[in-house]
Amino acid sequence: MRGPGKRERLAGAAARVLHEQGVERTTLADIAQAADVPVGNVYYYFKTKDQLVEAAIDTQADHLRKTITALDPLPSPEERLKALVRGWVDGRDVAARFGCPTGSLAAELDKRADGLDRTVAAVMRRLIDWIEAQFTAMGRDDARELAVALFAAYQGISLLTNTFRDPELMATEGRRLERWIDSLH
Amino acid sequence: MRGPGKRERLAGAAARVLHEQGVERTTLADIAQAADVPVGNVYYYFKTKDQLVEAAIDTQADHLRKTITALDPLPSPEERLKALVRGWVDGRDVAARFGCPTGSLAAELDKRADGLDRTVAAVMRRLIDWIEAQFTAMGRDDARELAVALFAAYQGISLLTNTFRDPELMATEGRRLERWIDSLH
Amino acid sequence: MRGPGKRERLAGAAARVLHEQGVERTTLADIAQAADVPVGNVYYYFKTKDQLVEAAIDTQADHLRKTITALDPLPSPEERLKALVRGWVDGRDVAARFGCPTGSLAAELDKRADGLDRTVAAVMRRLIDWIEAQFTAMGRDDARELAVALFAAYQGISLLTNTFRDPELMATEGRRLERWIDSLH
Amino acid sequence: MRGPGKRERLAGAAARVLHEQGVERTTLADIAQAADVPVGNVYYYFKTKDQLVEAAIDTQADHLRKTITALDPLPSPEERLKALVRGWVDGRDVAARFGCPTGSLAAELDKRADGLDRTVAAVMRRLIDWIEAQFTAMGRDDARELAVALFAAYQGISLLTNTFRDPELMATEGRRLERWIDSLH
DNA sequence: TATGAATGAGTGTTCATTCAT
């Protein structure tokens, strides 16, 4: 129940609740309650709601970093990319209910003038960079274009999976993407 | 300016402003002002904010219907699909600033418990159905899967184009999708 | 109970309550209650608390203008100045409880970074200008200095009258100032 | 840094910050920071914010006592009064920015129901008493009235100097007051 | 004594919705 732990608990709760309810529909009280912290105390750790949103983005960035780190040991770039896709598919039930955490955040924050939209963009760029590196390792000189296309495919199918509340959409698209990756060398 | 005209003006203003600012950040006053209608008068035409959102969705559905109608005379399904893609690319500057109108609406409404999310879903389904019909006409028995993939690709690249504020992303992906369509028969 | 009337009622209530309680200790709810207006409705007329404060200052400026206008018909500048002093003395009971409305506002607003302090300053300057004009009419070439001194004397005795809750202080000083004015030609 | 030293540091910081920012706009955190004392620790020395305000008043009272003590050795009451006035004028730059420390405190505390307003009043009364003693020593039987007038003149010109942010006002009025004192025997 | 952390009541402000005319 100590300081640092609480800060993380708040950031984690923020990441979760903001994903589930969206930024605008989430009140500070919601986050405080989810973290089991009195509302007034939230401000000891985060001076504004925006800072909480930023912390939530950071939490997602951390998660992404870990995901990538877990993928790196795999023997080939194709394997790494297909494992990434499989990870997306594994999250299809959550996506069906709430969409992609990063994507829905990006969609919402783009409507605002804060610098927060730049922060999400940076997180996304990092993942695209990593994907690009894999395609480059596969010898593709259109690696950037392919990386954008792959990530866009995921973002798009996340949105549809969520809109139609149908996890199968993600599963099917995942299989298609795996086949597509295999077809590229 | 009679009733019906005002109603449409309001729906149109709603569609525009909701796309630009998002549902949650748009006030009724914003829409009323954009339509040059006194705030109090809005409620004569729409009993709740949700009904205005619904009208905005309907406006988008109309627009989509017209788009499709304009495409149907084209000689082949490949041509129709590629023209659809070209239409998306033509809207890349708007997408860079505000994303896809339908997609951003869907993302935001999915966070709510209204039936409004079902309404956007229906609009999207209609377009996917049309795309599917084209793939079927091309002789593909995986037409549904391809339709979902194509529309997802558009939704995804819209999000990225918006997030990175870079219309070129959409242009590049458009060319890729056209090549992909050509490769399918 | 119409719009314009309500706006004035709010400004009047603000002037009164802000004088009695001070700016910082007065809540919008206080002013709303004093004007018998629901809190939310205040914002239809004034977008911020600061605008209410400004309206209160304007109300005081109006009052000052009227005071001066009532003085101008008097036959000589000495008479006008002494009548001004007598007006101050007449308000000694209010001063004993709450100080000078303009002075206490000035003291409080000077602690802030708004432009509001400039607004009060302007009101004060207008009165000093008028006093200066009287001294000039009396043939004094140190009219400005005398005007500042006279107004300062009033502000100072207002503060002391308020601090010691003793209206007599104001009365005594008023007599002294009248004698002083008489001694100047 | 032991207890007593800290207590004084806090009182001094309170006096300074309260003068600069006003009572209502100053938070305990502000004072704690100015005194370089952790917020939580303030309450070991002062149980409430009001007690800190009281300590600040006491600090001012001390300062006033010292001022008077330094004046007493002067050979004549006229000299002592004029030296007092010159001291006021010396502080004109601070007055232009923040007003008279005691006066602005008095103005603000009079809006409250605490006994604190009585405490400032007592400090002021002590100085008026001393001024009165000088006028009495000059043989005036209207010494009280003159004392009140002189102190009021200072308070008033402090307020105007502050409101118009013009130290020259204080300088001019100081010269006038010195001439006035000379004219009284 | 010392201190980071906790707490909760209060404040200004926004906005969908309703109402009187």
Next chain:
DNA sequence: CATGAATGAACACTCATTCAT
């Protein structure tokens, strides 16, 4: 039909004060 005005339930944020260690 039209409209300015009214309403009240939120919400983000602040801060004096208290507590645990």
